[in-house]
Amino acid sequence: xxxxxxxxxxKHYPKLILISGPSGVGKDTIARRLIERRPDxxxxxxxxxxxxxxxxxxxxxxxFFLSNDEFARMIEKNxxxxxxxxxxxxxxxxxxxxxDALASGRDVIMRVDVQGAATVRKLVPNGIFVFLMTETEESxxxxxxxxxxxxxxxxxxxxxxxxxxxxxxxxxDYCVVNHEGQQEAAVDEILSIxxxxxxxxxxxxVTL
Amino acid sequence: xxxxxxxxxxKHYPKLILISGPSGVGKDTIARRLIERRPDxxxxxxxxxxxxxxxxxxxxxxxFFLSNDEFARMIEKNxxxxxxxxxxxxxxxxxxxxxDALASGRDVIMRVDVQGAATVRKLVPNGIFVFLMTETEESxxxxxxxxxxxxxxxxxxxxxxxxxxxxxxxxxDYCVVNHEGQQEAAVDEILSIxxxxxxxxxxxxVTL
Numbered sequence: 001x002x003x004x005x006x007x008x009x010x011k012h013y014p015k016l017i018l019i020s021g022p023s024g025v026g027k028d029t030i031a032r033r034l035i036e037r038r039p040d041x042x043x044x045x046x047x048x049x050x051x052x053x054x055x056x057x058x059x060x061x062x063x064f065f066l067s068n069d070e071f072a073r074m075i076e077k078n079x080x081x082x083x084x085x086x087x088x089x090x091x092x093x094x095x096x097x098x099x100d101a102l103a104s105g106r107d108v109i110m111r112v113d114v115q116g117a118a119t120v121r122k123l124v125p126n127g128i129f130v131f132l133m134t135e136t137e138e139s140x141x142x143x144x145x146x147x148x149x150x151x152x153x154x155x156x157x158x159x160x161x162x163x164x165x166x167x168x169x170x171x172x173d174y175c176v177v178n179h180e181g182q183q184e185a186a187v188d189e190i191l192s193i194x195x196x197x198x199x200x201x202x203x204x205x206v207t208l
Numbered sequence: 209x210x211x212x213x214x215x216x217x218x219k220h221y222p223k224l225i226l227i228s229g230p231s232g233v234g235k236d237t238i239a240r241r242l243i244e245r246r247p248d249x250x251x252x253x254x255x256x257x258x259x260x261x262x263x264x265x266x267x268x269x270x271x272f273f274l275s276n277d278e279f280a281r282m283i284e285k286n287x288x289x290x291x292x293x294x295x296x297x298x299x300x301x302x303x304x305x306x307x308d309a310l311a312s313g314r315d316v317i318m319r320v321d322v323q324g325a326a327t328v329r330k331l332v333p334n335g336i337f338v339f340l341m342t343e344t345e346e347s348x349x350x351x352x353x354x355x356x357x358x359x360x361x362x363x364x365x366x367x368x369x370x371x372x373x374x375x376x377x378x379x380x381d382y383c384v385v386n387h388e389g390q391q392e393a394a395v396d397e398i399l400s401i402x403x404x405x406x407x408x409x410x411x412x413x414v415t416l
Binding site for chain 1: 215219339341377378380381382383384396397399400401403404405407408409410
């Protein structure tokens with residue numbers, strides 16, 4: 001007889017982990033590194049977007065790069081957990097992918113913009129919402145400038161938005177600082193957050 | 209300017225971590241190992257007790273071994289965070305030690321019996337309450353028998369009490385299984401729980 005059987009079951013409820021934070025903070029890289037550290041435990045949700053593909057990005061791996069028409073069809077069919085217009089492009093999270101991942105028993109790692117996180121919170125209140133930060137607002141602005149993938153106007157818009165996004169940290173469960181050159185420390189902290197969640201006595205399965 | 213300064217401050221609020229669980233589960237060893245893993249970060253609270261010293265134990269290190277009179281004086285002066293009669297012996301946690309430790313900026317690690325944990329929860333609602341378990345009830349009973357530091361009557365009493373204690377797991381925040389021969393895995397899980405607590409956006413300083 002295992003007195004703790006029900007607890008063991010709860011310990012293995014797959015978790016939904018949302019990595020959010022201001023534009024330019026490094027959400028994509030950190031999410032990727034989490035998967036690389038534990039490929040058997042984590043499932044990475046690929047976001048759908050209408051933004052143009054950047055050099056080095058792979059369709060179906062970094063994002064699903066969709067046309068505006070394709071994206072509109074997913075919205076119509078209610079196939080997206082959330083979607084938003086981000087800097088004139090659409091981004092959204094396909095629901096079915098998350099359901100499949102949870103059914104496979106793995107924890108699900110998702111990148112989500114700050115705006116999107118608020119929407120997902122309403123649908124999945126027991127998700128684990130992590131806000132990724134830079135050390136300071138200045139270092140965030142510097143990172144955005146160094147990215148050089150934008151026009152001057154686009155960059156200014158992005159900086160203004162990022163400043164607003166930082167002020168929404170309080171809507172999240174956890175805050176992790178992605179110190180420049182210490183990326184693995186941020187990854188370690190997020191792994192601790194996930195491991196701790198699996199040890200919680202009170203746990204509810206994630207449903208969509 | 210650091211937009212996140214207030215968050216940085218919160219991140220460094222010292223935490224009070226209570227390691228509890230049924231008698232025989234290995235609370236003492238796990239608490240010791242936590243300190244050994246991070247001696248600069250953690251402060252170990254030494255419990256006061258009236259039970260006789262066991263072979264290998266050191267006064268002031270494993271416990272403060274007090275006479276009944278000495279213990280009674282501490283109760284009268286309200287110098288104990290909590291105290292309880294455990295198997296005919298008194299055990300209690302000196303308050304001043306915890307205050308000093310928190311003031312030094314370190315996280316405070318405490319062992320506490322299941323009964324005591326409920327008392328501490330009322331005084332320190334924002335402590336981190338960890339329930340340490342064995343894999344099964346049977347393995348706990350086996351560990352208690354192997355201890356051989358008791359009379360048959362004492363052992364039966366302890367087993368009965370341990371069975372009751374296991375049923376109070378739901379009063380705790382976290383449950384960690386101390387698998388036989390995999391002690392470091394339990395220590396790792398508790399370290400993750402502590403690290404995650406320091407990343408929480410909502411944090412309050414512990415006060416006594």
